[in-house]
Amino acid sequence: MTPIDLLIDNGTVITMDPQRRVLENASVAVTGDRIVAVGPADELRARYQPRQTINAHRKAVLPGxxxxxxxxxxxxxxxxxxxxxxxxxxxxxxxxxxxxxxxxxxxxxxxxxxxxxxxxxxxxxxxxxxxxxxxxxxxxxxxxxxxxxxxxxxxxxxxxxxxxxxxxxxxxxxxxxxxxxxxxxxxxxxxxxxxxxxxxxxxxxxxxxxxxxxxxxxxxxxxxxxxxxxxxxxxxxxxxxxxxxxxxxxxxxxxxxxxxxxxxxxxxxxxxxxxxxxxxxxxxxxxxxxxxxxxxxxxxxxxxxxxxxxxxxxxxxxxxxxxxxxxxxxxxxxxxxxxxxxxxxxxxxxxxxxxxxxxxxxxxxxxxxxxxxxxxLGLADEIGSLEVGKKADIVLVDLFKPHLMPLNMPVLRVTSFANAADVDTTIVNGRVLMTGRQVLGIDEAEVMEEAQVACDRMLERSGLRHLTDAPARLWGAAHY
The missing domain is CATH 3.20.20.140 (Metal-dependent hydrolases)
Structure with missing residues (x-):
């Protein structure tokens, strides 16, 4: 078996490749920052030994x-x-x-x-x-x-x-x-x-x-x-x-x-x-x-x-x-x-x-x-689809949710019913940045606290804090 860094295993893979294949029970294999295989889950499991496996069961696997x-x-x-x-x-x-x-x-x-x-x-x-x-x-x-x-x-x-x-x-x-x-x-x-x-x-x-x-x-x-x-x-x-x-x-x-x-x-x-x-x-x-x-x-x-x-x-x-x-x-x-x-x-x-x-x-x-x-963006040779040789920019969307059921027609469900909160995993350049909705490598609370500090300082310097007041006609009118 060939060692690889990451196997995204047994998902619904929406490849966006030239044939626009949508593969059920499929996997994506990643080594370094590149995709090395896309195909049936059982075949990739038999061929590769991953350092990390992400279970994509009942998830859509998409290009980022x-x-x-x-x-x-x-x-x-x-x-x-x-x-x-x-x-x-x-x-x-x-x-x-x-x-x-x-x-x-x-x-x-x-x-x-x-x-x-x-x-x-x-x-x-x-x-x-x-x-x-x-x-x-x-x-x-x-x-x-x-x-x-x-x-x-x-x-x-x-x-x-x-x-x-x-x-x-x-x-x-x-x-x-x-x-x-x-x-x-x-x-x-x-x-x-x-x-x-x-x-x-x-x-x-x-x-x-x-x-x-x-x-x-x-x-x-x-x-x-x-x-x-x-x-x-x-x-x-x-x-x-x-x-x-x-x-x-x-x-x-x-x-x-x-x-x-x-x-x-x-x-x-x-x-x-x-x-x-x-x-x-x-x-x-x-x-x-x-x-x-x-x-x-x-x-x-x-x-x-x-x-x-x-x-x-x-x-x-x-x-x-x-x-x-x-x-x-x-x-x-x-x-x-x-x-x-x-x-x-x-x-x-x-x-x-x-x-x-x-x-x-x-x-x-x-x-x-x-x-x-x-x-x-001039990057079609590198990103935008899940194909062998391209950068491993990949997202997983959790389809096993009430508003995304039943489990059929995945392209239509992703585009009509999914939202940002349904994204389970985000991978860029082969690096897992989030999985199970948990962001890795950075502190979410710290980022948001720093943003608030920067915003407050900007409002003080600009004298524009009044622009954050509730509009005078917020309620009970058809027009601001």
Missing amino acids: LIDSHAHAGHALLRTMGTGGAPGAWMAAAQQIYTSASDEHFWHAEAALTALEKVKAGVTTGVSLFGGGDSIMRVDDPKYARAHCDAIERAGTRAVLAVGPSRPPMPRRYTDWASEPPRETEIDADTMIAVCEAIVRENHGRADGRVSIAVSLPVFAPMHEEGHHALRAQFERQATDGAALARRHGLGLTQDGHRNGTIELARELGLLGARSYMSHSIDLTEADMRAALETGTSIVHNPSAIMSIRGRCPVPELIDLGVNVVIGSDGAAPDRGYDMFRHMFQCMHYHRRHFRDADVLPHGKVLEMVTIDAAKA
Whole structure:
């Protein structure tokens, strides 16, 4: 018998391989960080001698779920500003990310996010390093280093997307390392230089689990009147950001596309097989053709506020041949990293639009958070399916629960009825991060306590604690 490190034994294996095989009474064998066999349980038991065995009886065994668009920092801003003045949350995010966050904030938030993802079966996630109205923490590489330190310790796989903040330039940032805090005007050249330093310092860390992508603000002069006067700054960002991505072989992403801006991004040289563009609501035919002809992927965020304001034409894009994936847009102000929730939301969102319950089959939405997402990130040769030679990023979903019974049609049950709390085991790079809902290697309570400390400090520094008060019209009204 061949020695191996891990045998996931006797489960329902949803492989997501090219044949989309669903194997009953099957096992997955792992050595090091790679899958070495997938097949009938009795055959693998006879062939391999595992150092560790995980009983997968009555559990679905899946590739780790992939969240293709979220934001670092947001997990400490949940619910802030709800029911308040229009734009209050966006303005708060801008203020916090530039002026009220320190290294401890970014480390604590990353640790909290990684913990939530482990417990939700999300083994890979893309996080833009900031947000709000495309405001990134790129005045000093130390903040991204703190984020990546937390990810390395947690054991997850992550893509940190960094790039310049939205024009106008320069932007004012506050560094809390000194007393009194030091305020500095940061120009576009400095931001790109900081991003270069972040790439050199962190890309490929943790045995390749940590990688960097380039994020650029969306140029939208047809929707934002002020962008006309800032065209030169946007064009320079596009040139410098695309060059940074090419130099290091990085993916490129943008947050907040809508009708006409995908086509404009093509003119700016930002589309291609390593590009994945989020939200993408109310796209024009020219936008859709631009994505198809360049091999650009579209990230749909069905639970995001932007998907209330407009609709990403997901079925139409898929029918056209565009690769479409799902992102949480997590974790604020009103969402999280439960990709089961976002799959369900995606199906019902578009079925309601077309008044057709046959839109978006369950297998398709599962592809959108596994193998299709891996393709969007340029990682389809490594993750996204359970195949020999691929990385051992694997999750087990406990099917033996009242809301998941009876034991049939596992793909439909996982996508329609499961939730994050049903994830029993999470494995990344062959390392078991959680089993039996018990997280290994990190102290859950410690992570959450540190997150609370970081949040309280941020609220004190920003003077925004009032945004955590209950909205005035929380009860008894149809509208805030």
